[in-house]
Amino acid sequence: MRKHRFLSFVLGVTAFAILLPMAVMVLWSVTGRWSWPNLLPESYTLRTVQELLFGSAKLPQLLFSSIWLAAVVAVLATIVGVMTARATELYTFFGCSAVQAAGFLPLLVPGTVFATGIQLTMIRAGLSDTLLGVVLVHLVVALPYCVTIMADVTAAVGVRHEEQAAVLGASPLRAFFLVTLPQLLPGILSSLSMGFVLSYSQYFTTLMVGGGRIKTLALVLVPYIQSGDRALSSVYATVFVSSALLVFFLLEWAIKRTEKRGETQ
Amino acid sequence: MRKKKWHIAVLLAPFLALTALLLLSVWNVAIQSFGYIPAFGLTEFTTEHYAKVLQDETFLRALGVSLRIALLSAVLSAVLGVLLSAALIRCRKRDGAMLYLVRMPILVPHAVVAVFAINLLSQAGLVARVAAALGLIAEQSQFPQLLFTPDYGGAIAAYLWKEIPFVAYFVLALMFSVSDTLGEAAENLGASPLRSFFSVTLPLTLPAIVKAFLIIFIFAFGGYELPLLLGATVPKALPVQAYLAYMSPNLRDRPYAMAMNGVILLLALAMAALYGVLTRRMLKRMGGRA
Numbered sequence: 001m002r003k004h005r006f007l008s009f010v011l012g013v014t015a016f017a018i019l020l021p022m023a024v025m026v027l028w029s030v031t032g033r034w035s036w037p038n039l040l041p042e043s044y045t046l047r048t049v050q051e052l053l054f055g056s057a058k059l060p061q062l063l064f065s066s067i068w069l070a071a072v073v074a075v076l077a078t079i080v081g082v083m084t085a086r087a088t089e090l091y092t093f094f095g096c097s098a099v100q101a102a103g104f105l106p107l108l109v110p111g112t113v114f115a116t117g118i119q120l121t122m123i124r125a126g127l128s129d130t131l132l133g134v135v136l137v138h139l140v141v142a143l144p145y146c147v148t149i150m151a152d153v154t155a156a157v158g159v160r161h162e163e164q165a166a167v168l169g170a171s172p173l174r175a176f177f178l179v180t181l182p183q184l185l186p187g188i189l190s191s192l193s194m195g196f197v198l199s200y201s202q203y204f205t206t207l208m209v210g211g212g213r214i215k216t217l218a219l220v221l222v223p224y225i226q227s228g229d230r231a232l233s234s235v236y237a238t239v240f241v242s243s244a245l246l247v248f249f250l251l252e253w254a255i256k257r258t259e260k261r262g263e264t265q
Numbered sequence: 266m267r268k269k270k271w272h273i274a275v276l277l278a279p280f281l282a283l284t285a286l287l288l289l290s291v292w293n294v295a296i297q298s299f300g301y302i303p304a305f306g307l308t309e310f311t312t313e314h315y316a317k318v319l320q321d322e323t324f325l326r327a328l329g330v331s332l333r334i335a336l337l338s339a340v341l342s343a344v345l346g347v348l349l350s351a352a353l354i355r356c357r358k359r360d361g362a363m364l365y366l367v368r369m370p371i372l373v374p375h376a377v378v379a380v381f382a383i384n385l386l387s388q389a390g391l392v393a394r395v396a397a398a399l400g401l402i403a404e405q406s407q408f409p410q411l412l413f414t415p416d417y418g419g420a421i422a423a424y425l426w427k428e429i430p431f432v433a434y435f436v437l438a439l440m441f442s443v444s445d446t447l448g449e450a451a452e453n454l455g456a457s458p459l460r461s462f463f464s465v466t467l468p469l470t471l472p473a474i475v476k477a478f479l480i481i482f483i484f485a486f487g488g489y490e491l492p493l494l495l496g497a498t499v500p501k502a503l504p505v506q507a508y509l510a511y512m513s514p515n516l517r518d519r520p521y522a523m524a525m526n527g528v529i530l531l532l533a534l535a536m537a538a539l540y541g542v543l544t545r546r547m548l549k550r551m552g553g554r555a
Contacts, residue, residue: 007352011363014349017426018366021381024391028384036389036405037397080279087276091269099277102284107480108537109291110487112504113526116511117290120297120304140283147280201374204489204504221376225494230384237380244372252365 022241028234048235059236063243066200066216069131070247073138074195080139081146081191082184085154103147106140114140115208122209129211137209138199145198146191153187185258193251200244217243291530298527300520307520314524324525326500331529334417334502335486338424343478345425346432347470350440351462353433359441370430378423379494386411386419412495417502419495424488428481435480436473443469472544479540483533503529 028034032043052059087093088100106114115137119128127133157180165175181188203218212219217240224233296302300311318324353359353367370378385391393408402408412419444466451461492502501509503525510522 004355007355010348010352011356011358014352014430015363015366018370018430020391021378021385021426022369024384025377025380037394039391039394039398080283083276083278084280087273087280091273091276093270093273099280103280105284105287108483108533109287110483110504110529110533112487112489112508113294113530113533114287114290116507116523116526117292117294117297118286120293120302121289136283136286140287143280143283197372201376203374203376204508218374218376221374221380222490222494225376225379225383230380233380234384237377241373241377244374245369248372 025234025237025241028230029238031231031234048231052232052235052239059239062215062217062220063239066218067243067247069134069138069214069216070196070199073135073142073199074192076135077139077142077146077195077199078150078188078191080143081150082154082188084147085150089151089154090159100151103151104144107144111141111202112204115205119208128209129213131214134206134210134214137205138202141202141205142195142198145194149187149191149194150184153184157183186255189251189255189258193248196247196251197244200247294523294526294530297520298523302519305516305519307517314520315527317521318524318528323500323506324503324528327503327506327525328528330415330417330492330496330500331486331503332532334420334424334488334492335482337421338428338485339478339482341421341425342428342432342481343474345429346477347436347440347467347474349429349433350437351444351466353437354441354444355458359437364434367430367433370427371434373427375423375427375488375490376494378427379491381426382412382419382423382495386422413497415497415500417492417496420491420502423491423495424481424485428485431481432474432477435477436470439473440466440470472547475540475543475547479536482536486533486536487529 027041029049030044030046031041032045032047034041084099084103088096118137122128122133125133127136159180161179161183162175165179166172170178200216201218202216203222206214206216206219210216210219217236221233221236221240224236227233298314300307300309300314349367353363358364383390387393388405388408388410393402393405396402396408397404411422444462447469448461448466451465452458456464487504488502489504489508493505496502496505500506507522507525507529510518510525513519513522
């Protein structure tokens with residue numbers, strides 16, 4: 001029983017340690033004055049928030065372009081994941097296990113090394129400082145996660161239902177889209193969520209290949225942190241985190257719904 | 266049969282293209298680090314840049330910093346993450362609100378975690394204020410310097426905030442299925458919960474733990490934002506130092522920067538190879554079953 005109490009304590013400390021920094025971030029983002037050694041701010045203001053939302057900072061555009069980029073990466077990475085998983089899980093071919101192993105390569109090459117190594121190629125291909133170039137490098141980063149997630153669900157779903165549909169006269173594409181795809185949906189949604197979060201939080205790859213021309217929240221936040229402005233960096237961080245969490249929980253809610261629907265069918 | 270082959274080729278095409286992009290990058294790092302950059306008029310293969318890098322005091326200190334960050338982050342995250350995972354299982358909090366809470370740090374970008382660290386751990390941060398309120402310190406300057414120090418404690422703390430929950434979430438499914446079946450059986454046969462955990466659940470969860478360790482080690486070793494934002498100006502972490510050299514206006518510094526990236530890559534791959542050897546051994550000991 002003592003151990004149980006200890007483990008409950010561990011959970012309590014964890015919850016506190018996760019929530020406290022987020023709460024302090026939100027507090028700082030509406031702080032007017034918070035001088036040493038006060039535990040709480042002396043005055044609150046919405047000035048920084050207002051300035052960011054309606055001022056020259058163009059936060060709404062920045063937010064929109066960051067979400068757009070991450071959404072494109074999430075969708076493409078998931079499509080690649082679905083296709084790759086279909087090949088490795090449902091077909092047997094020479095080099096299948098090599099492909100599966102190659103799926104983990106992006107985890108073994110640090111993102112900083114990858115982005116540095118690819119920059120010259122990107123310049124030559126005319127993809128440096130372009131959205132397409134940034135999408136490509138983000139895709140490589142997201143690849144192992146999306147492929148793993150899709151491989152698991154694809155193996156679990158299998159092809160039995162699809163084959164039945166084909167026997168009943170459906171074309172292969174129709175059988176895939178109408179029979180297998182709905183069954184893959186929970187996996188597709190988690191892959192989208194993973195791809196989104198990974199692209200959304202990229203800093204170095206975006207900096208290197210986007211050359212500062214492709215602006216994202218991460219790219220704008222870092223100089224604010226370096227300048228030491230706590231209120232401003234906290235506002236940016238709050239927007240950054242809450243938008244990421246919002247997308248995550250929306251997808252999570254969708255996953256729960258599709259799973260429930262799958263159970264009642 | 267012909268049709269099937271054609272299917273596989275189409276399905277794998279985008280994956281292979283992206284993998285080719287990664288391999289191309291690795292190839293670029295390799296040849297440029299050996300001094301071959303035709304675009305800059307450098308066409309001679311040489312190992313002198315590696316020799317220069319390995320004798321450079323700045324590089325060696327940066328290497329030490331990055332190894333320290335990677336090792337401490339990975340070891341502590343693995344140990345504490347396993348503890349958290351066990352706590353989630355024992356206290357029956359495997360799903361619901363607590364699990365969402367544990368997944369949250371995985372979603373938070375590294376740059377934001379740097380904001381957290383500054384808000385809480387700097388000498389004017391909340392922790393220092395609490396210490397002052399408790400009468401432990403009288404002035405800001407009495408609070409120990411945790412950020413921007415050469416030991417990179419701030420960056421390590423930030424990695425821990427993100428990676429402990431990552432490990433817990435990463436090993437949770439496997440640990441639960443082991444402890445729910447074999448761990449339970451051991452307890453029914455009279456083993457104490459602690460004994461059942463350390464002799465049954467933990468060893469059988471080890472493959473997932475070691476994998477999480479490897480992912481974190483390589484990530485923290487090649488990480489840029491956290492050491493940049495929370496570390497000292499001297500010494501810098503290896504990726505920060507490499508980027509600085511890469512951006513040098515003197516194009517002759519380029520192969521030198523690439524040699525640094527080459528070392529980062531080699532060490533990451535060496536860790537991965539070590540992982541491969543260890544897991545193969547582990548599998549053999551378990552009777553060759555995956």
